[in-house]
Amino acid sequence: MSERKRFYLTTAIDYPNSRPHIGTAFEKIGADVQARYRRMEGYDVFFLMGNDENTVKVARRATELGLATKAYCDEMAQQxxxxxxxxxxxxxxxxxxxxxxxxxxxxxxxxxxxDRGYIYAGTYRGWYCEGCESFKTETEIKEAGGVCxxxxxxxxxxxxxxxxxALSRFQPALLDYYERHPDFIQPEPRRNEVISLVQSGLQDVNITRxxxxxxxxxxxxxxxxxxxxxDALLNYITGIGYGWDEERFREWWPxxxxxxxxxxxxxHCALWPAMLLAAGLPLPRRVFAHGWVYIKNEQTGAVEKISKSLGNVVEPMEIITKFSSEAFRYYFMRECPFPGDxxxxxxxxxxVYNADLANNLGNLYSRVITLILRHFEGHLAGSRAWEPGExxxxxxxxxxxxxxQGYIENCEYQLALQRIWQYILDPANRYADRKEPWKLVKQDLEAAARVLFDLVESLRVTAILLKPFLPRTAERIYRSFNFSRDWQQVRCEDCYVYPRPVDDLRCLVRPGPDGKLAPLFPRIEIR
Known part of the structure; x- marks a missing residue:
């Protein structure tokens, strides 16, 4: 492995007793944006996901389907x-x-x-929720009206x-760690909740059945x-070699x-760090607890939790097959604040799709390329220096x-996308509307070429910044032109640090058999 910086990130592992819904996918997309961004910025990345299979619910579901539990787990893992x-x-x-x-x-x-003295034998009596597969405290049951x-x-x-x-033995160490590492738990409201929980006192945890x-x-x-x-928490270390490849584990942990x-x-913020302290292992650098996705009931206007009983479950494939994975990724990163709900x-x-993707980004891309193909035979000849002040x-x-970059690193993806649209794409569209290159091509080809060159540069910047969010769209935009920097090597700083001037800018795409350019995002109508 190279000596580049390493970045190890994980998502929570999922119960495979049913297929993933859009709330499950929300977390995975957010993690993927981070992974793609870190790779783009030169990190060696290891991105771990998985399924949490050693549960009573999984075994019960397999039995209901007449399958061996392991066979059921493998089938669901594939799904x-x-x-x-x-x-x-x-x-x-x-x-x-x-x-x-x-x-x-x-x-x-x-x-x-x-062996280190943090596990001991005893007897446990309490209230057990089979759905959660965990015991509930008297307080939790009482506050919920006698139910989970x-x-x-x-x-x-x-x-x-x-x-x-012996979780209770780690209360002082955990509180000290939270104080010395204020960024360990994010966002801030989650950190405050955990600190309050630990300050109220920790009880030893039954860890066997x-x-x-x-x-x-x-x-x-x-x-x-x-x-x-x-068992499930330990996937974060076993997934990188703990117990079977110690050298690999040491390379990636924490x-x-x-x-x-x-x-x-x-x-994740009390039990897991205490487990690691008990084993003498380093703690993870950050735990980011994202919010939930709710369903807006179109008839009543009520905001509902995703629930089979309410019949409002939306599966990712329903959106992907009707529209695209890029549309799915954009909506949930742009419309749903990752730290919140x-x-x-x-x-x-x-x-959102029509306004941001079809009309704004898609229309700019189509207009620019169509004009270059139609009036300049696919290339803007000559040497031009980029003048961003335009x-x-x-x-x-x-x-x-x-x-x-700061927003992405802080997992504030909604703010990152807002910034790209408000400070890159919106100004580029206003510039196009002001300069009207579709009219200039009939009056002053050199002036039109100047405007189109500026707009291509805005598309290049947009493609680079969208690379973690919309990988397919970003690559399509970037590879539409003969930019000197290879797409696989592009970093964020290439938005403003690059060779000048650019000679003989060429458009590398061609219209289809009907003479029209395939749109990035065709407009949609949902009845």
């Missing part, structure tokens, strides 16, 4: 990966927690923590022998399987960022690019 590939999620490894290598790493970790606050179903009282993880066939056996007591949350949903922050409705999807000041361009 999940089909969706992620359709969305162009550029993960490097898809971990299945039923994989023997994951089992090996989990057993090694648990034995280590046991997540699934709204009554919990079952359960008593069983178990092994405990007895009498279950499906799962990972506890190495020092084979009667038990490892509790699914304890993770630079864990992407998770805001509902599982207590597991967002909404989806078909009418809003069409509105559209935006050069120092403003550099500042805008750096602001976009």
């Amino acid at each position: 999940f990966q089909d969706v992620w590939r359709a969305l162009d999620i550029s993960y490097d490894y898809f971990i299945q927690t039923s994989d023997p290598r994951h089992h090996e790493g989990c057993r090694k970790f648990m034995q280590l923590v046991y 606050p997540v699934h709204r179903t009554p919990p079952v009282e359960r008593s069983e022998p178990c092994y405990y993880f 007895i009498g279950q066939d499906w799962g990972i056996r506890v190495p020092f007591d084979e009667r038990f399987t490892i509790y699914v949350w304890f 993770a630079d960022i864990h992407f998770i949903g805001k509902d599982i922050t207590r597991f 967002g909404e989806f409705s078909w009418s809003r999807f069409a509105e 559209i935006y000041e050069e120092q403003d361009l550099e500042a805008t690019v750096q602001q976009v």
Whole structure:
């Protein structure tokens, strides 16, 4: 491996008891934007995703379908990966927690923590939610009116022998770590919630189950399987070699960022770091807890949680097959703030698509290329220096690019896209409307060439900045011209640092058999 900077990022692993919906995909796209951006900026990236398979619900679902549990897990893993590939999620490894290598790493970790004195035998009695596959506190049940606050179903009282993880012993260390590493938990509201939770006191955690066939056996007591949350969190280290390739593990750990949903922050920001401290391992650098996607009911106007019982589940493939993966990626990164909550409705999807992609970006691209092909035989001959002041000041361009980079690095993707549209594309369209190159070509070809050259430069900048968000569209725009910098080598700074002047700018695309250029984004209508 090269000596370039490394960047290791993960998403939460998913329960494969049903196919992914748009809320699941939201997290994956956000992580993919980060992965693509880091690769673009010269990092060696390892991007881990996967499925959380060692659960009672998964075994139960397999039985309902008449399948062996492992066969069911493998089938669902393929279905999940089909969706992620359709969305162009550029993960490097898809971990299945039923994989023997994951089992090996989990057993090694648990034995280590046991040997270090942080796991002990006991008995647990409490209220257990089968949907969550976890015990609920008396307070949680009481505040929810006697039901699980997540699934709204009554919990079952359960008593069983178990092994405990001594989580309470790590309260001071966790609070100290939060104080010394203020960026460890993001965004700020999630950080405050976790600190409040830990300050209120931590209880030791039951980390085993007895009498279950499906799962990972506890190495020092084979009667038990490892509790699914304890096992699932360990995927972040087993996925890069812990327990089976220690050199690889040392190369990549600690993770630079864990992407998770805001509902599982207590597991990732309290239990997980305590587990790592117990094993003597470094903690991840950042945990980013994104918001949820809700469904806007078109009839009532109500904002609803995604739910099978409400019949409002939208699967990613429904959008991808009707429109495109690029349209899907754009809507959820532009319309749904990643640190907060967002909404989806078909009418809003069409509105955003037509306004931003078809009319703004797509129309600019089509107009510029059509004029170059029709009036300049596909190339703007001669040497021209880029004069950004015609559209935006050069120092403003550099500042805008750096602001976009900052937003991406902080996972504020909505703000990054807003910036690209407001400070690059909108000014370029206003410039085109002001200069009217479609009229200039009939009056002054050299003046028209000057305007078109400026607009091509705006498209080049747009393509570079959209590379992490819309990889297919960005590449199509960029490869439409003979830019000297290879697409695979392009970085954000190339927006404002590049050879000048440009000689003989050529358009490399041609119209179709009907004489028309294929649109980037055809307008849509949703009934």
